[in-house]
Amino acid sequence: MGGLTSTKPEKITFSWKSPRIAYSLVYTAFGFFMLFFYTKHIVSIGITAKNFVGFGFFACCIISYLYFMWLAGKWRKIMIFWRKKESTLLNYPYQVNRIPVVIHVRFLAMVFLIMALIEHLLFLANSLYNIFKEASVCKYDLPDKAKYFFMKQFMHIFSEIPYSLPLALILTYMNFCLTFAWNFIDIFAILISVGLAKRFEQINNRLDSVKGKFAPQSYWEQVRLHYVQLCEMVEFVEMHISPIVLLSCTNDLYFICYQLLNIFNTLPYTINNVYFWYSLLYLILRTLCLFLFTSEINDQSKRPLLILKTIPTYAWCVELDRFIHQTSKDTICLTGMRFFFFTRKLVLSMVGTVVTYELVLMQFDFKNNELYSHENETVFRYECDFTY
DSSP states (O other): OBOTTOSOGGGOBOOTTSHHHHHHHHHHHHHHHHHHHHHHHHHHHOOOTTTHHHHHHHHHHHHHHHHHHHHHHHHHHHHHHHHHHHGGGGSTTSOOOSSOHHHHHHHHHHHHHHHHHHHHHHHHHHHHHHHHHHHHHHTOOOSOHHHHHHHHHTHHHHTTSOOOHHHHHHHHHHHHHHHHHHHHHHHHHHHHHHHHHHHHHHHHHHHHTTTTSOOOHHHHHHHHHHHHHHHHHHHHHHHHHHHHHHHHHHHHHHHHHHHHHTTTSOOSSHHHHHHHHHHHHHHHHHHHHHHHHHHHHHHHHHHHHHHHTTSOGGGOOHHHHHHHHHHHHOOOSOBSTTSSBOSTHHHHHHHHHHHHHHHHHHHHTTTOOOOBOSSSBOOOSOOOOOOO
C-alpha cells in the first residue's frame, strides 16, 4: 500500500505485488508453521483448556493477518467514502474538536502498543526465569544456555526438527510480531470507533446551541441530512470491519476466561505474579476499552433524541418529527457480523458470558492443575528429564 500518510484518500494505492504484502505473507506462513507444530504437540500430550490457548493465539493471529490483507485492498474505497460523508463536519458551522481526532487516535494507539510491549517483555522475563530456575533446581550442566532456552521455549518445534540458532531467533521475532498482531485487533476496532464517535459528537455540540429553542425547518433539514450521512458512514464501515470485530470479541472473552481459570493458582515466584496480574489486568482493560469505545458510537447517535425532546411545541415541524423518529428507531453502532450490537448493555452481557464460559472451562480442565502462559507452556512441576 502507498499514500497512507496523505491527507487525500484518493492517493492511497494497493497492490498484491508490494513489499508490504510480501512480508505480511511471510508472517502468515510462519504463523501456519508455528500453529502446525503446536497443534501436533498438544494432540500428542492431550488437549486441555490450558494448552489449547496456544492454538487459539496462533489461529487468531493468522486470521487477522489474512483479513487485514483483504481489508487493505478495500481501504482506499473506505477512506474515500469516509471523507465524502464527513466533509461537511470539517467546516463551519460545526465546531472543530478542541483536541483533533488524529491526536486522540495516535495517543490511544501509542498507549495500547506500549502496554502490549510491556506485557510481552514480562512474558519473556517470566519464561526466561522459569526455564533457568528449572535448570538450577535440576542441576543441569548448560554449556549452551541459549540453546537450552530456545529448545524449552519452542519445545513443540525443536522436538520435531533439528535445532539451529538462526531459526530460534527468527521464531522469537515472529512470536513478537504475532503478539502485536494479536493486540492490534482490539486497537484497530477502538481507533475506528473513536473516529466515528467524534463526528457524532460534533453534531451533538451543534444541537446543544438550539436546545429548548426555536429553529427553522431548514435548520433541522440540514442537520438531519448530516446525521443521515454519518449513519451511512457507520453502516459502510461496519460492513467491512464487522468480521474483525467479531474475532476481537471472541478472542478477548476466551483469553479472559483462560486467565481467570488460573487466578486461584499459587505462583511460586515474584516475576510469575507480576506477569500474571499485569497480563490479566491489561487484557481486561483492553477488552473494556473495546466495548466502551465502540458503544460510544451508539451513545452519541442517541444523544440528539434527548436534545430534540426539549424543543417547544410551537417550534415543531415535519423535519424535526422525522429526525426524532430516526434517532429513536435506528440502532447506529458497530456489530459482530450482526450477532450482537455494541451498546452499553453489551458490557453486562459480556460479564454473564464470561461466567458461563468460565464454568465450562473449569469442567473441561478440572483434572489439570498445571499452569500455562498465553503463548507457551510454563511448567512449574520440574521433572528433570530434559536432554539436548
